[in-house]
Amino acid sequence: MDPIRIDDPQDPRVAAYLDIRERDLAGRQGRFVAEGKVVLDLLLSAGRFGAESVLLLENRLAGLEDILRKAPADLPVYVATGAVMDAIAGFHMHRGILAIGRKGAPRSAETLLDALPARALVVVLVGIANHDNMGSIFRNAAAFGADAVLMDATCCDPLYRKAIRVSVGAALKIPFASFTDAAGFTATLDRRGYGQFALSPSGQTDIRDARRCERLALYLGTEGEGLPESLLARLQTVRITMSEGFDSLNVAAASAIALHHFSANRN
Amino acid sequence: MDPIRIDDPQDPRVAAYLDIRERDLAGRQGRFVAEGKVVLDLLLSAGRFGAESVLLLENRLAGLEDILRKAPADLPVYVATGAVMDAIAGFHMHRGILAIGRKGAPRSAETLLDALPARALVVVLVGIANHDNMGSIFRNAAAFGADAVLMDATCCDPLYRKAIRVSVGAALKIPFASFTDAAGFTATLDRRGYGQFALSPSGQTDIRDARRCERLALYLGTEGEGLPESLLARLQTVRITMSEGFDSLNVAAASAIALHHFSANRN
CATH class of the missing domain: 3.30.1330.30 (Ribosomal protein L30/S12)
Structure with a gap:
């Protein structure tokens, strides 16, 4: 050189x-x-x-x-x-x-799923439009051994300069792909045997009681609106229980807690 | 009006x-x-x-x-x-x-500790100089019911405009105070019966095994250097176990995981 x-x-x-x-x-x-x-x-x-x-x-x-x-x-x-x-x-x-x-040619979400091991943890993002949050979620995904990140079409680009920087390079390491139809993608994961958890402030189960399954998909939505109701209705919903009177958590912080939980909960 | x-x-x-x-x-x-x-x-x-x-x-x-x-x-x-x-x-x-x-007159750390209930969770910050991290830590502290934030003199001002914004106002809600001498402050908390945990990548105990005590102080240091060795030697050290090959976690994300853990672990 x-x-x-x-x-x-x-x-x-x-x-x-x-x-x-x-x-x-x-x-x-x-x-x-x-x-x-x-x-x-x-x-x-x-x-x-x-x-x-x-x-x-x-x-x-x-x-x-x-x-x-x-x-x-x-x-x-x-x-x-x-x-x-x-x-x-x-x-x-x-x-x-x-x-x-x-960047190379984008992979399809299905092709990416095909390449994952039998035991896998994937993060599914819907409407994450802030590059700071995107970068932080990738960083947390890498820290806790997620195998892939799948994104709907309204998410921002993880290869935007600031997102890569905030991810401390995790956006260059963890495979990712986009899908267009969230309902269709949910069915795809279902066929492949993924247990699917959606993180939501109104989730039915405290995340502490959610058990890791062999193949697990964790859905995260935007901070303001959260995941769409139509999606929540198809998935197991989990919540991070917060203090009364200040139930506000950044989506990247929520991803850290949830990914830490599932990375540990290996049985 | x-x-x-x-x-x-x-x-x-x-x-x-x-x-x-x-x-x-x-x-x-x-x-x-x-x-x-x-x-x-x-x-x-x-x-x-x-x-x-x-x-x-x-x-x-x-x-x-x-x-x-x-x-x-x-x-x-x-x-x-x-x-x-x-x-x-x-x-x-x-x-x-x-x-x-x-801002009003600053309270001393001791005065603030005097005002806390018998059962309390306090966050102790050393060297947090980034306003984003400061705001995020306050937001997480509020979300998980921390009673106070204590800071050494090298921390930035939680009432800086951006820190307040990132905290979603938590910096205006959670009481905070500064101390000058970290070793002396550790002794103060010790006299008051606080169990003191320092979060560190090389911590001895996985945080999942750390039990909540009646009065608990959680120490967080800067991302680069971490908490000073002299301080780590005086405290119980806990780690957040990460994936091999990418053991990098933002201090705010780490605070979310640790505060969530201790907020739950109420017995």
Whole structure:
């Protein structure tokens, strides 16, 4: 790996890094941006996504050699001064570690389910539109050994820059896929033998009494509206019992509690 | 309550609301900013802090009458058009609900402990410097019935605007106080009969096996460094067991799991 020095922010070889913040919103044609040391490490080692290039602040190179050794030998590694890097990214990049990954062709939810082991824990997200929550849920899913995340079409992109960052790279590690029809997807999981739990403040069972089954799907909805009634009616509903007078829990915090519970409850 | 119309963003009566974002950093002389309907409701109903005034987008007034009825009759309620409100706040205030609260004189940690019931759950924070984490921890503390939050001097201010918002107002409800010397404070809790648990990735006991005691203190440290070794040596250490290969949990998520555990474990 021979680092390639970039002196001109307009150099076409780093065009994918231009104005990172603005282009988050516009999408980036099948690419995503990975930031920071831990995330770069996961991108290069998890093998889920291909890396297209790396752009580093010149003084970060020495500290990253072990990580960069995990990349294919022909991966371009660009280095730049702070001023050039800031001019490329469009804001001050104090961490100085960026990479471009390729999203690849989306897998179908069914294909993803086919690839899971006989014993599996999957997270099903409906309407999670906030990138912080999305990233945090992926982080918790990775911390507690979930095998996959399945999302309906109203969820935001887990490969959005901020979601990846908040996930501490878990979005690059845990397989995910989208489905379009929640009712149809519920039937799919049912046919495959999944026990299906929906987390809801009005759930029938305290989550402490919910038993882990061999194949388990945990549904999480938006904080405001929660999961749609039509979906709740098809699933076993579980609640996290809270203090009277302040029954408000962030969906990411709820996912931490529920995933911790099911990860332990292995019998 | 007769709403007072404000037409000039420079009106001295709304000076406390000027350039809200910038002044967060500079402090605001014993005042804090509450934002949004739920937070305003808690400010006016929890009774922990005095309110100095309220500033509303004119079209929000009708929907807030029930909440404003909880305020003293002489509390000034200012209303403004969107353009005037944005000019006062210095950015676009789409929610259109602001209030100024008074911090009052800080209580000592000992005074706060004196006021707690015989059975109590307190959260002890060391080095929590991120306002998102601070707000989330308060939210979880409220959700699971913690009685107080005690903080060392390196923690950030729970009454910072963003921390209050993320806490969904819990920072205005749960009593908190600061201490200067962590070792001394540990001794104080010990004398008062608190069982003291420190959450740490290398904790000796899985939290599932930690029993709730009558008076319980749960210590949480920063995500990077964790709690100082000198403190861990004095306390019972508990861990949240995670998946191999991705043992990374946000401190707020960890607080949710631990507080949920101890809130249940009431015997």
